[in-house]
Amino acid sequence: MTRRDFFKLSLKGVITAGLAKGLFELVKPEHILASTSNIRRVFLIDAHECCGCGLCVKACKLENEVPYESSVSRTWIERYVMTKDGKVHADATNAGRDGFTSTKIDLGMGKYKDIKKEDIDKAFFVPKLCNQCENPSCVQVCPVGATYQAADGVVLVDRKWCIGCGYCIMACPYGVRFFHPKYRTAEKCNFCYHRISKGLKTACVQACVFGSRKLGNLKDPNDPVTKTIMTERVWVLKEEYGTKPQVYYTNLSMEVR
Amino acid sequence: MVHGEVWTIKELFVYPNEFIYWSIQIVMYPFMTGLVAGAFVLSSLYHVFGVKQLKDMARFALVFSFALLFVAPMPIVLHLQFPFRGFNIFMTPHFTSAIAAFGIVFSAYGAIVASELWFIYRKHFVEIALPLKEKQDKTLFEWFKYLVFCALTLGVYDISEESLKRDEKAIKILAGVGIPVAMFLHGYAGFIFGSVKANALWMTPLMPVIFIMSAIVSGIALCMLTYIVTMEIRKILVSRKKKPSYMPQTTEEIKGVEMHVIKMTARYLLFFLIAAISLELLDLIFRGYTAVKSWDVLRSVIYGRDFVDIFILQYGLGNLVPFILFLMPGLTIRRAVVGTILVLFGVFMMRWNVVIGGQAFSLTFAGYMHYHLPIIPHDWETFKEGLGGALSIFIMPFILFWIFNKIFPVFSFEKSH
Numbered sequence: 117m118t119r120r121d122f123f124k125l126s127l128k129g130v131i132t133a134g135l136a137k138g139l140f141e142l143v144k145p146e147h148i149l150a151s152t153s154n155i156r157r158v159f160l161i162d163a164h165e166c167c168g169c170g171l172c173v174k175a176c177k178l179e180n181e182v183p184y185e186s187s188v189s190r191t192w193i194e195r196y197v198m199t200k201d202g203k204v205h206a207d208a209t210n211a212g213r214d215g216f217t218s219t220k221i222d223l224g225m226g227k228y229k230d231i232k233k234e235d236i237d238k239a240f241f242v243p244k245l246c247n248q249c250e251n252p253s254c255v256q257v258c259p260v261g262a263t264y265q266a267a268d269g270v271v272l273v274d275r276k277w278c279i280g281c282g283y284c285i286m287a288c289p290y291g292v293r294f295f296h297p298k299y300r301t302a303e304k305c306n307f308c309y310h311r312i313s314k315g316l317k318t319a320c321v322q323a324c325v326f327g328s329r330k331l332g333n334l335k336d337p338n339d340p341v342t343k344t345i346m347t348e349r350v351w352v353l354k355e356e357y358g359t360k361p362q363v364y365y366t367n368l369s370m371e372v373r
Numbered sequence: 374m375v376h377g378e379v380w381t382i383k384e385l386f387v388y389p390n391e392f393i394y395w396s397i398q399i400v401m402y403p404f405m406t407g408l409v410a411g412a413f414v415l416s417s418l419y420h421v422f423g424v425k426q427l428k429d430m431a432r433f434a435l436v437f438s439f440a441l442l443f444v445a446p447m448p449i450v451l452h453l454q455f456p457f458r459g460f461n462i463f464m465t466p467h468f469t470s471a472i473a474a475f476g477i478v479f480s481a482y483g484a485i486v487a488s489e490l491w492f493i494y495r496k497h498f499v500e501i502a503l504p505l506k507e508k509q510d511k512t513l514f515e516w517f518k519y520l521v522f523c524a525l526t527l528g529v530y531d532i533s534e535e536s537l538k539r540d541e542k543a544i545k546i547l548a549g550v551g552i553p554v555a556m557f558l559h560g561y562a563g564f565i566f567g568s569v570k571a572n573a574l575w576m577t578p579l580m581p582v583i584f585i586m587s588a589i590v591s592g593i594a595l596c597m598l599t600y601i602v603t604m605e606i607r608k609i610l611v612s613r614k615k616k617p618s619y620m621p622q623t624t625e626e627i628k629g630v631e632m633h634v635i636k637m638t639a640r641y642l643l644f645f646l647i648a649a650i651s652l653e654l655l656d657l658i659f660r661g662y663t664a665v666k667s668w669d670v671l672r673s674v675i676y677g678r679d680f681v682d683i684f685i686l687q688y689g690l691g692n693l694v695p696f697i698l699f700l701m702p703g704l705t706i707r708r709a710v711v712g713t714i715l716v717l718f719g720v721f722m723m724r725w726n727v728v729i730g731g732q733a734f735s736l737t738f739a740g741y742m743h744y745h746l747p748i749i750p751h752d753w754e755t756f757k758e759g760l761g762g763a764l765s766i767f768i769m770p771f772i773l774f775w776i777f778n779k780i781f782p783v784f785s786f787e788k789s790h
Binding site: 141186187188189192194204205206207208210211223224225244253255256257258259260261262277278279280281282283285286287288289290291292293294295297300301356357358373 | 374375376377378382383384385386387388389390391392394395449452453454455458459461462464465466467468469470471472473475565569570571572666735736737738739740
């Protein structure tokens with residue numbers, strides 16, 4: 117065999133292997149499985165019911181090993197206060213873990229603004245968590261495929277494969293992702309996947325005293341959550357990014373960011 | 374502590390998980406890649422378009438581009454939480470991600486530069502290897518040199534007139550193919566930012582083009598600067614009369630050549646500088662004119678918080694001042710040095726204002742984040758993502774260039790050609 121023949125043969129081999137791999141990419145078994153799945157996990161939040169107690173955040177941190185004292189959290193609560201001068205004040209100190217017991221709004225950098233009761237037009241709390249988007253931008257941008265969408269729509273992270281580039285954190289319009297303080301990989305809410313796959317409720321749903329948070333299956337028409345989403349007025353966050361978020365809200369207000 | 378918390382200060386309403394995750398190393402990444410691409414384009418101007426005046430600069434730029442090439446991926450590696458897992462990108466590239474093809478684009482470009490260098494220096498390798506082969510009692514160093522250069526010839530010792538002509542053809546083709554690939558390599562770095570739809574400042578289709586133009590500007594500027602420095606060293610060597618045998622010129626001759634090359638290159642620098650500034654201003658005007666939802670917060674960052682960084686340091690000191698310096702008649706070496714340093718600073722500030730500026734505001738559009746570059750490190754993380762890490766990255770190409778210059782002599786080459 118001459119050198120020229122060797123190179124020719126190698127090139128042919130590489131092209132054949134590449135084509136075979138490409139075909140395998142086109143017909144992915146998990147995509148076929150996903151299309152036949154009869155579960156689509158969704159979340160329904162009644163913002164009106166949230167009292168901002170922070171029990172859901174506490175439960176989430178303990179359940180999912182996110183260090184209790186760290187400022188990051190898989191789920192959090194935001195407080196919105198609209199004053200008579202038309203201004204919107206919002207904060208989420210400590211991810212809302214300890215509730216909002218002070219009337220002072222956290223302005224960051226150690227500054228607070230006290231708002232008098234009579235100046236307030238309206239005020240409310242909004243729980244946030246991962247939207248488990250139908251078209252997740254975090255999954256799109258992961259360079260190694262360490263974050264992926266399960267057949268039931270939940271977006272998961274493989275801690276053993278994540279390289280920690282932070283591209284998914286940048287790509288999420290909702291700011292739900294962060295680097296886990298201990299594992300140093302990308303971290304996010306996964307609807308307590310270890311619990312829901314056993315038929316349990318998520319930690320936050322379990323902890324919510326007022327039933328503000330509900331987990332449902334959009335493919336089950338008899339699911340009460342599905343019924344609400346289908347028959348009542350619901351809202352999603354930041355629809356303009358085209359991510360098709362799957363956390364639905366009732367009683368949300370336009371001021372919510 | 375959460376990654377990013379050390380150098381981020383939050384103000385007003387910011388989501389709890391938001392920090393400045395992409396810090397100084399991600400500023401260095403497009404800066405270094407830009408230098409690679411720019412240096413290569415400069416060298417191709419001679420090889421492909423036959424801009425004869427750039428002959429001296431061309432070979433220099435190519436070797437320098439090769440040195441920079443090895444440094445370009447380093448900032449990303451230093452930035453990764455798991456640097457050793459960086460190889461996963463090659464193992465399981467997830468092609469919907471803009472970063473996934475990095476390995477392929479980068480190695481393709483690297484292969485082009487390496488083969489172009491090989492064709493240019495092939496004759497040189499053979500000329501070193503052959504006499505050493507015949508030499509009887511080689512010293513240890515000569516053995517080493519012999520082995521290195523023998524390997525570099527790749528077993529081809531044919532340096533006849535005819536084969537050298539074929540080399541020329543190959544060089545031209547490689548340089549030609551290299552231009553779009555170099556553009557792609559850097560345009561692609563721009564795409565990594567421009568395609569992040571969650572970031573209001575980054576998301577623009579102009580980003581790759583802006584990145585390419587400023588890349589060429591910075592590449593040319595760095596080549597000019599390094600060229601001047603090396604020529605000045607040569608002048609000193611010649612005037613001390615300790616000149617090495619391969620330097621036949623006098624100080625005056627060197628001076629003449631140097632000035633000529635610098636004047637020629639400065640013209641191309643200005644051309645690309647105008648293109649870069651026009652595109653950046655177009656982007657800014659367009660954002661202000663369309664004034665979509667994010668404009669309020671962007672305006673407060675661009676015209677308020679980052680005003681000094683953007684308008685004084687980047688556009689003023691980094692673009693306008695060198696522009697005037699190069700346009701004024703009677704360009705001197707000293708002025709060229711000041712100009713190129715300012716241009717490099719301007720491009721660095723542009724990268725800074727994109728990467729750090731893009732994270733200066735919260736996804737809520739109602740809060741801000743301030744970045745404090747760690748200067749004195751107190752652990753590995755604050756070193757690698759601090760001033761120390763950035764400086765190490767910046768110095769590395771010069772060290773590599775010094776080493777590569779031993780294998781691919783940039784200056785002594787004239788006589789063997």
